[in-house]
Amino acid sequence: MTRAEIFLARGEDARLRAGHLWAFSNEIDTARSPLTSFAPGELVNLFDAKGQGIGTGYVNPHSLIAVRLLASEVDVAIDRSFFQERIRRAIDTRAHFGLARFSRMVFGEGDRLPGLVVDRYGPHLVVQVGTAGMESLRELIQGALIECFAPEGILYRNDLEARKLEGLDQRTSEVWGTVPERVTVEEAGLAFQVSPRHGQKTGWFYDQREHRTRVARLCVGRRLLDVFSYVGGFSLTALAQGAREAVAVDESEAALSLAIENAEANQLEVPRTIVADAFDALRMLAESGERFEVIVLDPPAFIKRKKDFRPGLLAYERLVGFAARLLVNPGFLVLASCSSHLGVDDFRGAFARGVRRAGRAAKIVDVGGQGPDHPVHPSIPETSYLKVLYGLIEER
Numbered sequence: 001m002t003r004a005e006i007f008l009a010r011g012e013d014a015r016l017r018a019g020h021l022w023a024f025s026n027e028i029d030t031a032r033s034p035l036t037s038f039a040p041g042e043l044v045n046l047f048d049a050k051g052q053g054i055g056t057g058y059v060n061p062h063s064l065i066a067v068r069l070l071a072s073e074v075d076v077a078i079d080r081s082f083f084q085e086r087i088r089r090a091i092d093t094r095a096h097f098g099l100a101r102f103s104r105m106v107f108g109e110g111d112r113l114p115g116l117v118v119d120r121y122g123p124h125l126v127v128q129v130g131t132a133g134m135e136s137l138r139e140l141i142q143g144a145l146i147e148c149f150a151p152e153g154i155l156y157r158n159d160l161e162a163r164k165l166e167g168l169d170q171r172t173s174e175v176w177g178t179v180p181e182r183v184t185v186e187e188a189g190l191a192f193q194v195s196p197r198h199g200q201k202t203g204w205f206y207d208q209r210e211h212r213t214r215v216a217r218l219c220v221g222r223r224l225l226d227v228f229s230y231v232g233g234f235s236l237t238a239l240a241q242g243a244r245e246a247v248a249v250d251e252s253e254a255a256l257s258l259a260i261e262n263a264e265a266n267q268l269e270v271p272r273t274i275v276a277d278a279f280d281a282l283r284m285l286a287e288s289g290e291r292f293e294v295i296v297l298d299p300p301a302f303i304k305r306k307k308d309f310r311p312g313l314l315a316y317e318r319l320v321g322f323a324a325r326l327l328v329n330p331g332f333l334v335l336a337s338c339s340s341h342l343g344v345d346d347f348r349g350a351f352a353r354g355v356r357r358a359g360r361a362a363k364i365v366d367v368g369g370q371g372p373d374h375p376v377h378p379s380i381p382e383t384s385y386l387k388v389l390y391g392l393i394e395e396r
């Protein structure tokens with residue numbers, strides 16, 4: 001096999017040897033292996049400065065992450081059976097937790113398949129290909145997915161921002177087989193209709209599965225405010241488990257009308273919905289003297305890039321401040337962040353400052369993360385992105 005070779009600069013191998021999968025462009029010995037000599041997505045053997053093998057991966061000369069490793073030895077054949085093997089292991093990982101038909105089946109680096117995400121909706125797969133390397137291996141990956149899942153259809157939701165950084169176009173809706181406009185998610189005894197083409201992410205947030213159930217337990221007999229509700233996952237799970245009432249807030253009218261349809265289809269009480277910016281809605285609810293016993297805040301990532309850090313942190317703080325004023329004493333405030341650039345200590349700091357703004361005190365009674373279908377790569381902090389704080393908000 002003749003495979004292109006790429007060399008790390010001296011002393012740049014420690015992180016990769018400890019299991020990390022990325023080599024940054026400034027870590028490459030570009031005199032010995034000029035990045036411009038590679039095609040985006042080309043398979044490479046990666047070596048350290050002494051010529052010792054690090055692994056097999058793919059390169060993108062236009063990306064800050066120059067190489068992503070697929071295997072920790074050089075000359076590993078990247079063929080359909082390689083992908084079948086990795087996908088089977090991903091399937092086994094989820095099976096330990098009883099997850100199979102309604103689950104994220106591949107979570108990129110966490111499953112040692114950097115640049116690939118696969119969400120399963122029963123007989124349908126929704127795939128996101130995030131890198132030039134995975135894009136050039138798409139035929140092999142599709143073959144392996146068909147072999148492993150025998151799906152009725154595969155939809156590519158390749159409208160990811162990250163593809164721009166890789167020099168790839170942003171397209172949705174290319175399909176193998178057939179994928180209907182609406183697919184069904186079964187979770188906690190409910191069936192949710194979601195839109196794989198037009199919904200957020202691939203249509204559903206599997207990463208919050210355990211929290212929807214955990215929050216529902218706190219809501220029995222209580223009134224819930226579900227902010228950033230999307231299609232009503234938290235609200236409907238809580239209503240099904242005995243919540244007294246749920247109010248869902250989202251800026252997306254399409255998401256809230258799906259929430260209503262989903263409530264009706266599951267024979268649940270229909271939540272009150274408020275189509276509005278979350279900050280405006282919280283202010284409006286406070287002005288009209290509304291009170292809640294549980295509030296969930298599950299916003300989109302406020303810190304998408306490192307430079308958003310300060311304003312993003314302040315946005316979490318303000319959100320907590322507004323919400324804490326709406327809680328009875330004591331009341332539960334559940335705050336989530338999917339910002340991968342935000343660590344749990346800084347997140348707790350923003351939570352604490354928000355609670356102070358509202359003139360209240362808090363106890364953090366639980367801290368959670370993403371579910372087991374989003375496995376964390378132990379060497380790659382970015383793969384551990386979801387943080388959920390359960391605060392009990394009291395009088396000072």
Ligand code: SAH
Pocket residue numbers: 200204205208212228229230231232233234249250251252255276277278279298299300
């Ligand atoms: N809690 C949901 C997922 C939330 S996703 C679940 O468990 O399924 C984030 C949601 O926030 C999206 O539906 C998006 O439409 C909404 N959103 C984004 N910015 C918003 C804003 N400023 N005000 C209100 N909703 C917003």
